[in-house]
Amino acid sequence: MNAKNSNPAYLEYVSKISPKTNEKRSLFRAFWVGGTICLTGQVIRFALEFFFGLYGDVLAGTTSIILIGIGSFLTGLGVYDRIGKYAGGGSIVPITGFANSVVSPAMDFKTEGYIYGLAAKMFVIAGPIIVFGVLGSVGVGVIYFIVGLFL
Amino acid sequence: MIDVLLMFLKAFVVGGAICTIAQLLINYTKITSGKILVYFLLAGLFLQAIGVYKYIVEFAGAGATVPICGFGYLLAEGAIKGAKAGLFGAFTGGLASASAGVTAAIVFGYLNALIFKAKSKKN
Numbered sequence: 001m002n003a004k005n006s007n008p009a010y011l012e013y014v015s016k017i018s019p020k021t022n023e024k025r026s027l028f029r030a031f032w033v034g035g036t037i038c039l040t041g042q043v044i045r046f047a048l049e050f051f052f053g054l055y056g057d058v059l060a061g062t063t064s065i066i067l068i069g070i071g072s073f074l075t076g077l078g079v080y081d082r083i084g085k086y087a088g089g090g091s092i093v094p095i096t097g098f099a100n101s102v103v104s105p106a107m108d109f110k111t112e113g114y115i116y117g118l119a120a121k122m123f124v125i126a127g128p129i130i131v132f133g134v135l136g137s138v139g140v141g142v143i144y145f146i147v148g149l150f151l
Numbered sequence: 152m153i154d155v156l157l158m159f160l161k162a163f164v165v166g167g168a169i170c171t172i173a174q175l176l177i178n179y180t181k182i183t184s185g186k187i188l189v190y191f192l193l194a195g196l197f198l199q200a201i202g203v204y205k206y207i208v209e210f211a212g213a214g215a216t217v218p219i220c221g222f223g224y225l226l227a228e229g230a231i232k233g234a235k236a237g238l239f240g241a242f243t244g245g246l247a248s249a250s251a252g253v254t255a256a257i258v259f260g261y262l263n264a265l266i267f268k269a270k271s272k273k274n
Contacts, residue, residue: 038166041213061251076267089173137245141230
């Protein structure tokens, strides 16, 4: 089958039968759920700072660890996928969505074993993120290093 | 106390706005969610590389660090700091500063996937 069908009548037919998401409503849902997850992050951050006296990198890192822990656990319970159905982008973009993208495929492919199933499939979506993140960071670091030589 | 509550509000609004941009991409383009994550990460990385994202972080706190672009910010920030120490720092600084997130994702990801069974996707 031709993946890039350019027949206008066919495209019109596809757009007619594909389910229409209510666009304004989906934006509102993404906003409030995404905002609430970030607010949760800010509350955790505040609590760690206020009650445990954490600061700087340790504060930021611990907040991420807790959020990723929560995201993984809710994915395991099957709750996060329901949030995802409701909130779309609001649940994908926060770091809890990153955790979800690790746990979800890992659970699905557990039947293929603990090494090539679970451990390998953890990185189906998270892998590219780490790859491009590391490539980008080394690029930025090298540019800053070279620029620094001339300043 | 007002400061803290104002920060909560800013985190909510800015974080929500970033997620709304992602939802706009989902609604009006054919970009898959995996690619959206990569693009947002690179956007955060680029914005910090030109020195902009840290101001968003200062303004919005977790509203800017919790979305995946905050992860890109962290990678760029670490690399820039490392580059001041030398080429080795430029090479390792990014992943070093993102190590908490990556380690948490691997450890909690593996353990949760180990403990829980995949549900049938009928609901």
